[in-house]
Amino acid sequence: MKIAFIATYPPRECGIGAFTNNLFKSMLANSGSTEGRHEGFVVALNDNELTYKYPQEVKLTIRQERQEDYLKAVKYINLSGADLCILEHEFGIFGGQSGVYILPLLHRLEVPLIVTLHTILKTPSYNEKAILREICKMAQKIVVMSHKATEFLTSIYDVPKEKIALIEHGVPDIHFNPEESKKEFKLENKKVLLTFGFVGRNKGIETVIKALPKVVAKHPDVIYIVLGKTHPNVLRHSGEEYRIFLMRLVKNLQLEKHVLFLNEFIDERDLFKYLYACDIYITPYLNEAQITSGTLSYAVGVGAAVLSTPYWHAEELLADGRGRLFNFNNSGELATILIALLEHPEEMNKLKKKALEFGVKITWPKTGERYLALAQKTLKEERQVIAKKDTALDLLILPPFSLTHINRLTDDTGIIQHAKFGIPNLKEGYCLDDNSRALLMVLMAYRQIKDMRALELSPIYLSYIHYMQNADGTFRNFLSFSRNFLDEVGSEDSFGRTIWALGYLLGNAPNDAYYQTGKLVFLNASPNFENLKSIRGIANTMIGICYYLKSNPSDDSMTERLRNLANGLLKHYKENQAPDWNWFESLLAYDNGILPLALLHSAEILNDEKITQTAIESMDFLTKHTLKDNYLSIIGNEKWYKKEGERSVFAQQPIDAMAMVLMYHQAFHVTKNKDYLNKLYTSFLWFLGENDLRLSLYDFETQGCCDGFESNGVNRNQGAESSLAYLISHLTVLQAYEEFHEFD
CATH class of the missing domain: 1.50.10.10 (Glycosyltransferase)
Incomplete structure (x- = not known):
C-alpha cells in the first residue's frame, strides 16, 4: 500500500507537522513482511511564502495561499501510484477563507481519503461549517481523537457515525529516567511545574503564575517552566505582547526565581526529557473549546501528574483518576490543588500511575497500527466517487x-x-x-x-x-x-x-x-x-x-x-x-x-x-x-x-x-x-x-x-x-x- 499524506511537516514548527511526522513513521514502520510492506510520501504545506529544508519523504510542497499549488498537488498524487490519501485538517494551515483551497484538491482526488480532524468547532461560522461538512462528505473515513468530537460531528455537521473512527492522539515511545533528566537540567533540588507548547493568550499561563505566590510561600523550591515559542500567528499580529505581559506579571509578583521562560521550539527528545523531569504538568487553557490537545496527550503518555482546566479534551482524557481539573481562570483553586499534591506525594503518584496505565496504550507504534488497520479496511470497502454523481433529475x-x-x-x-x-x-x-x-x-x-x-x-x-x-x-x-x-x-x-x-x-x-x-x-x-x-x-x-x-x-x-x-x-x-x-x-x-x-x-x-x-x-x-x-x-x-x-x-x-x-x-x-x-x-x-x-x-x-x-x-x-x-x-x-x- 502506498499512502500520500497532506499536512504541515518538520522542520516547519507546527504541532500538526510533528503529528504527521510521527504518523508517517509509525504507519510505515508497521509494514511487517516484504509482502505487506507499505510506502508513502508527504505533500507539505508552507506558510507565508517560507521554504524549508524538508526530509526526502516530502515530494511536493504547497504554498498556503497559492491555489494553483493545490491543483498541481492533486495531479501529482493521482499520478503517483498512491492507493490512499491521509489529510491532516486544521482550518489555519490551508489557504483561502477558512481554508477553502483544500476543497478543489479533495474534489479531484482519485484515491480514497482518510481525514484526521484536529479542530472541530461547536459554533462554526457559515463557511467553517460548510467547508468541514464538504470535507467529511468526500472522506471515506474521518478520524477524531475524542468522544466529544464524534458528538459534534454527528449533531452539528450531520456526519454519519459509521464514517467516524476514534483514534487517540499518539505519543512518541521515548523514555528517560526522571532523576537523571532533572539532574541534566540542574533541577534536582526543585519541584518542577511545566507547561509546554506554542504560547498565546488562550493558553491561560497567567492563571498558573497568579497561583504561585501561595504555593511558593509553602514550597519555596517550586519552579514553573513555560516551554515554547510564541505562536507564529500571534507573532505576526501582536509580536511578543503576551510574553511581555507574563514577564511583567512575574516581576510584579516577585516570582523571578520561580518562573522560567524557555522561548524555543525544541525537538521531541529534549521535550520528553523535560516531561520526565517535571513533577506536575499543567494546561491552564481559558475556555472549553479545545477538542484535541497534543501537549496534554504527551503529558499523560509519559505518566505525568496532570492538572488542567476542564476543556473538552481534558475532561475526557483526565477522567477516571488520570488527572485533576480546576476551573477556568481560577488561580486560587489551582494553588490549593498544587499545595495538596506537593504535601501528599502519594496522591501525586496515584495520578502518575493512572496516567501511565493509559499512556502505554497510545504510543505511536500502537496508534500507527490502528491507522494502518483503518487504511486497509477503507481500501477494501467500496469507494464512493462523489465527483461523478448521476446527474439524472432528482x-x-x-x-x-x-x-x-x-x-x-x-x-x-x-x-x-x-x-x-x-x-x-x-x-x-x-x-x-x-x-x-x-x-x-x-x-x-x-x-x-x-x-x-x-x-x-x-x-x-x-x-x-x-x-x-x-x-x-x-x-x-x-x-x-x-x-x-x-x-x-x-x-x-x-x-x-x-x-x-x-x-x-x-x-x-x-x-x-x-x-x-x-x-x-x-x-x-x-x-x-x-x-x-x-x-x-x-x-x-x-x-x-x-x-x-x-x-x-x-x-x-x-x-x-x-x-x-x-x-x-x-x-x-x-x-x-x-x-x-x-x-x-x-x-x-x-x-x-x-x-x-x-x-x-x-x-x-x-x-x-x-x-x-x-x-x-x-x-x-x-x-x-x-x-x-x-x-x-x-x-x-x-x-x-x-x-x-x-x-x-x-x-x-x-x-x-x-x-x-x-x-x-x-x-x-x-x-x-x-x-x-x-x-x-x-x-x-x-x-x-x-x-x-x-x-x-x-x-x-x-x-x-x-x-x-x-x-x-x-x-x-x-x-x-x-x-x-x-x-x-x-x-x-x-x-x-x-x-x-x-x-x-
Missing part, C-alpha cells in the same frame, strides 16, 4: 422552493438590489435589472406552482418597470431608496432583461390588467429594438420577443425584428469564429449562456437551420470550456477568457449558472435530446455545491443565494440578482422534470 435533493428572502428584499417600490449577508442594503436602492428578473421569477412561480405570494408580488415589480420607462420607450435603471432617479438611460443589458420579462408576461399573464400594462410598456419600448449594440442586450431582447410572438404569432413586423436581431448575432459569430473558437466575441465574458439561448429561442420561432446550427455550435463550445469535469465551472469575471489566453476561474457569479440552466432547457425543447436535461441539472447543482470550491451558494438559513465566490471563498452577501438567479434556475428544474416525464 427533485429530492432540491431545497423547498421559498420566497422568504425575496419577501425580505421587497418593499412597496420594488426589490432592493443588494444585501449585506441576508439583510437588505437600503443604501444601494433599486435597479431595473433586478425588478425585471423578479417579475420573470414570480410569473414563473405562479404559472408552475400557483404560488399566491408570487402573484401578490408581481404588480410591485411591474409597476417599477412602468415607472422607470422614459417617454421615448427607453428605461432608467437605478432608483435610490429615497425614490430619486440616479440615471437618465440604463444599460442595454437592463433594457433587454426588461423586454424578456415583459415578453414572458405577455405569454403568461395571470390576468388581463397585467397583460394590458405589460403590452403597453413592451410596445412603447419596441422602437428601440433596432438601436441595440450590446450583444447581450440584443440576446435578452430576442428572448422577450420570442415569448411575445408565442402569444402574438401573427405580428409579422415583430417577427422581422427578431430575424434582424438574430442575424446581427450571427454576424458577430461569423466575425469572431476561428478554429477551436466557436463564439460571438474574442473572449468568453459574463452571462455567456444567454447568447446561445437567444438563438435557440429564435430557432423555435423562425425555423432557420443556420440559426439552429450556430446555437448548437456555440453551446457546444461553451459546454467544452465549462462542463468538462462533470460539474459546472463558470468563466470567472476576474479576467474572463480571452482567445488564446488562460481562462479565469474566479470570480464566479450565479447569473452565469442561471444562463446555463436556461440554455440547456431550451436546447431540450428544440432537439428533444435528454442529454441536455442532464447538463441542465448538473448546471443547477453549481448552486448547491457541485462547483470548483465544493461549497453551496444557497443559504439554507436565509433561503437566499450568495453573490458568488472568489478564490478565497464564498461572497456571503445575498443580493437580488443572485437569489433571483437561483430561484429562476430552481423553477426551470421543476419545469424540466415535468417535461421529461411527459416526453418519456
Whole structure:
C-alpha cells in the first residue's frame, strides 16, 4: 500500500507537522513482511511564502495561499501510484477563507481519503461549517481523537457515525529516567511545574503564575517552566505582547526565581526529557473549546501528574483518576490543588500511575497500527466517487422552493438590489435589472406552482418597470431608496432583461390588467429594438420577443425584428469564429449562456437551420470550456477568457449558472435530446455545491443565494440578482422534470 499524506511537516514548527511526522513513521514502520510492506510520501504545506529544508519523504510542497499549488498537488498524487490519501485538517494551515483551497484538491482526488480532524468547532461560522461538512462528505473515513468530537460531528455537521473512527492522539515511545533528566537540567533540588507548547493568550499561563505566590510561600523550591515559542500567528499580529505581559506579571509578583521562560521550539527528545523531569504538568487553557490537545496527550503518555482546566479534551482524557481539573481562570483553586499534591506525594503518584496505565496504550507504534488497520479496511470497502454523481433529475435533493428572502428584499417600490449577508442594503436602492428578473421569477412561480405570494408580488415589480420607462420607450435603471432617479438611460443589458420579462408576461399573464400594462410598456419600448449594440442586450431582447410572438404569432413586423436581431448575432459569430473558437466575441465574458439561448429561442420561432446550427455550435463550445469535469465551472469575471489566453476561474457569479440552466432547457425543447436535461441539472447543482470550491451558494438559513465566490471563498452577501438567479434556475428544474416525464 502506498499512502500520500497532506499536512504541515518538520522542520516547519507546527504541532500538526510533528503529528504527521510521527504518523508517517509509525504507519510505515508497521509494514511487517516484504509482502505487506507499505510506502508513502508527504505533500507539505508552507506558510507565508517560507521554504524549508524538508526530509526526502516530502515530494511536493504547497504554498498556503497559492491555489494553483493545490491543483498541481492533486495531479501529482493521482499520478503517483498512491492507493490512499491521509489529510491532516486544521482550518489555519490551508489557504483561502477558512481554508477553502483544500476543497478543489479533495474534489479531484482519485484515491480514497482518510481525514484526521484536529479542530472541530461547536459554533462554526457559515463557511467553517460548510467547508468541514464538504470535507467529511468526500472522506471515506474521518478520524477524531475524542468522544466529544464524534458528538459534534454527528449533531452539528450531520456526519454519519459509521464514517467516524476514534483514534487517540499518539505519543512518541521515548523514555528517560526522571532523576537523571532533572539532574541534566540542574533541577534536582526543585519541584518542577511545566507547561509546554506554542504560547498565546488562550493558553491561560497567567492563571498558573497568579497561583504561585501561595504555593511558593509553602514550597519555596517550586519552579514553573513555560516551554515554547510564541505562536507564529500571534507573532505576526501582536509580536511578543503576551510574553511581555507574563514577564511583567512575574516581576510584579516577585516570582523571578520561580518562573522560567524557555522561548524555543525544541525537538521531541529534549521535550520528553523535560516531561520526565517535571513533577506536575499543567494546561491552564481559558475556555472549553479545545477538542484535541497534543501537549496534554504527551503529558499523560509519559505518566505525568496532570492538572488542567476542564476543556473538552481534558475532561475526557483526565477522567477516571488520570488527572485533576480546576476551573477556568481560577488561580486560587489551582494553588490549593498544587499545595495538596506537593504535601501528599502519594496522591501525586496515584495520578502518575493512572496516567501511565493509559499512556502505554497510545504510543505511536500502537496508534500507527490502528491507522494502518483503518487504511486497509477503507481500501477494501467500496469507494464512493462523489465527483461523478448521476446527474439524472432528482427533485429530492432540491431545497423547498421559498420566497422568504425575496419577501425580505421587497418593499412597496420594488426589490432592493443588494444585501449585506441576508439583510437588505437600503443604501444601494433599486435597479431595473433586478425588478425585471423578479417579475420573470414570480410569473414563473405562479404559472408552475400557483404560488399566491408570487402573484401578490408581481404588480410591485411591474409597476417599477412602468415607472422607470422614459417617454421615448427607453428605461432608467437605478432608483435610490429615497425614490430619486440616479440615471437618465440604463444599460442595454437592463433594457433587454426588461423586454424578456415583459415578453414572458405577455405569454403568461395571470390576468388581463397585467397583460394590458405589460403590452403597453413592451410596445412603447419596441422602437428601440433596432438601436441595440450590446450583444447581450440584443440576446435578452430576442428572448422577450420570442415569448411575445408565442402569444402574438401573427405580428409579422415583430417577427422581422427578431430575424434582424438574430442575424446581427450571427454576424458577430461569423466575425469572431476561428478554429477551436466557436463564439460571438474574442473572449468568453459574463452571462455567456444567454447568447446561445437567444438563438435557440429564435430557432423555435423562425425555423432557420443556420440559426439552429450556430446555437448548437456555440453551446457546444461553451459546454467544452465549462462542463468538462462533470460539474459546472463558470468563466470567472476576474479576467474572463480571452482567445488564446488562460481562462479565469474566479470570480464566479450565479447569473452565469442561471444562463446555463436556461440554455440547456431550451436546447431540450428544440432537439428533444435528454442529454441536455442532464447538463441542465448538473448546471443547477453549481448552486448547491457541485462547483470548483465544493461549497453551496444557497443559504439554507436565509433561503437566499450568495453573490458568488472568489478564490478565497464564498461572497456571503445575498443580493437580488443572485437569489433571483437561483430561484429562476430552481423553477426551470421543476419545469424540466415535468417535461421529461411527459416526453418519456
